[in-house]
Amino acid sequence: MKINDTSGQLEEALERLHTAGPERVGRLTNHAPMVVESLAAHGHAEAVHRWLDLYEGKLEDFPSPVAPVTDANWREALGDPRRVADWIDHFSRAVADRPWRAVLAEWWPRLLPGLYGGSTHPVIRVGHAVRALEAGESAPRLSELAHGLGYWAAVHHTVTGIAALPGAPTAAASLDAVPAVHAPSEEFPDRLAVVRALPVWADDVTDPDTARERLTELVRAATHRYATHGHGEETMLVHAATAPNAVLRTLGSLPRELWAPSLHAAWTASAAVTAMYAPAEPVPYTPPALRTPEEVLERALAHGDEHVIKLTDTALDVGDEPALAAALRAVELSVPLS
Structure with missing residues (x-):
């Protein structure tokens, strides 16, 4: 049975993680958002920060933006890992302006053919974010969905x-x-x-x-x-x-x-x-x-x-x-x- 963590531990962990990028050394995925959601979902929110303390050495700073992703230019930015910060910003604005399920429904068929990018980790991260949001919405959980979708779009590979x-x-x-x-x-x-x-x-x-x-x-x-x-x-x-x-x-x-x-x-x-x-x-x-x-x-x-x-x-x-x-x-x- 999944548990909706109301302790705030998951929110604190996600806010801590959103200052880090989705990858390190240019190719290895940051797994921490997925792990902390798993722990919270199964009733171990008290272990989230302790586990993060061990993993923290694998985190890298959030990357710098290049240029905004817009409705007019998103196709040319799709699959460009240099644009990961731009993509995350794009989805952050999207989930702030619209219901998150509407954003997911719009982008899922666009992203699904490219789920091989990042060794399938982006779709896994999105799956964890969706489970957290279904258990209870909060700003950090919405932000986590934006980070997952942005990572997926940046490393999209068909x-x-x-x-x-x-x-x-x-x-x-x-x-x-x-x-x-x-x-x-x-x-x-x-x-x-x-x-x-x-x-x-x-x-x-x-x-x-x-x-x-x-x-x-x-x-x-x-x-x-x-x-x-x-x-x-x-x-x-x-x-x-x-x-x-x-x-x-x-x-x-x-x-x-x-x-x-x-x-x-x-x-x-x-x-x-x-x-x-x-x-x-x-x-x-x-x-x-x-x-x-x-x-x-x-x-x-x-x-x-x-x-x-x-x-x-x-x-x-x-x-x-x-x-x-x-x-x-x-x-x-x-x-x-x-």
């Missing part, structure tokens, strides 16, 4: 020319059918560039309610799969689950006609990440002991790694034992935050 391979009836079987790719570089864009074919799954879905059901299935399958495949790349394979879950938790704030396109984009992203980081073989995994969701979350918080906490957040959304096992596997595979 993928085209992916051939269709035969899929399978279920999301789990279709993920199993994804062919692994190999790239000479470890960088996300270089790996993405060699993804040329992916299985087709749920491509005929047009009904909004069916789209939600299939997206829920995808999140569950990708989360479960991490337990046996996460060793392929313990950090990046988290996004095969957290990116579609960000889309799923945003659906209720979007017009229903956007639900099916959102499913299709989420599948392609999850499948692409699976292709880019798939291990040679799965490894059977049984957690050392069954634990309650709260115990799993406490272990993730004690570990501290941002991706571990975010996968645990998604695992708690899924809510079954295989999902909790995946979160525990992430704890085992990942390096703790110190």
